[in-house]
Amino acid sequence: MVKLVVMYGHPESPEAFEKYYSETHLPIAAQIPGVVKVELTKFVGTPDGSAASEYRMAEVYFDSLESLQTNMGGAEGQAAVNDIPNFATGGVNVMIGEVAG
Numbered sequence: 760m761v762k763l764v765v766m767y768g769h770p771e772s773p774e775a776f777e778k779y780y781s782e783t784h785l786p787i788a789a790q791i792p793g794v795v796k797v798e799l800t801k802f803v804g805t806p807d808g809s810a811a812s813e814y815r816m817a818e819v820y821f822d823s824l825e826s827l828q829t830n831m832g833g834a835e836g837q838a839a840v841n842d843i844p845n846f847a848t849g850g851v852n853v854m855i856g857e858v859a860g
Contacts, residue, residue: 760795760820760821760822760823760857760858761820761821761823761824761827761855761856761857761858762818762819762820762821762855762856762858763817763818763819763821763827763831763853763854763855764816764817764818764853764854764855764856765816765817765818765819765843765851765852765853766813766815766816766851766852766853766854767813767814767815767816767817767847767849767850767851768813768814768847768849768850768851768852769813769814769849770814770846770847770848770849771848771849772848773814775846776814776815776846776847776848776849779845779846780815780846783842783845783846784839784842784843784845784846787835787838787839787842788817788819788839790835790838790839791819791830791831791833791835791836791839792830792833792835793821793822793826793827793829793830794819794820794821794830795820795821795822796819796820797817797818797819797820798817798818798820799815799816799817799818800815800816800817800818801814801815802814802815802816814849820858824855827855
């Protein structure tokens with residue numbers, strides 16, 4: 760299994776980010792075929808009480824790298840990717856990882 764990890768930096772307006780993310784981006788991303796599981800995280804801080812370096816993280820799981828590449832390269836995956844600049848004012852970092860047993 761592999762996952763696409765999207766790390767979102769702190770947005771200019773957290774309220775605007777949350778509204779767009781929940782009402783517009785997540786419904787677009789929900790159309791991507793081949794997704795096995797999704798985990799969404801909103802960071803609240805670090806163990807020492809300081810602010811987290813990132814604002815949010817999305818982990819999107821696929822059965823294989825081939826499935827990830829095929830489905831993220833398709834129309835639905837590209838629609839989600841192309842939507843990111845519409846709300847991710849704090850920047851974004853995208854990675855692919857293998858899930859270890």
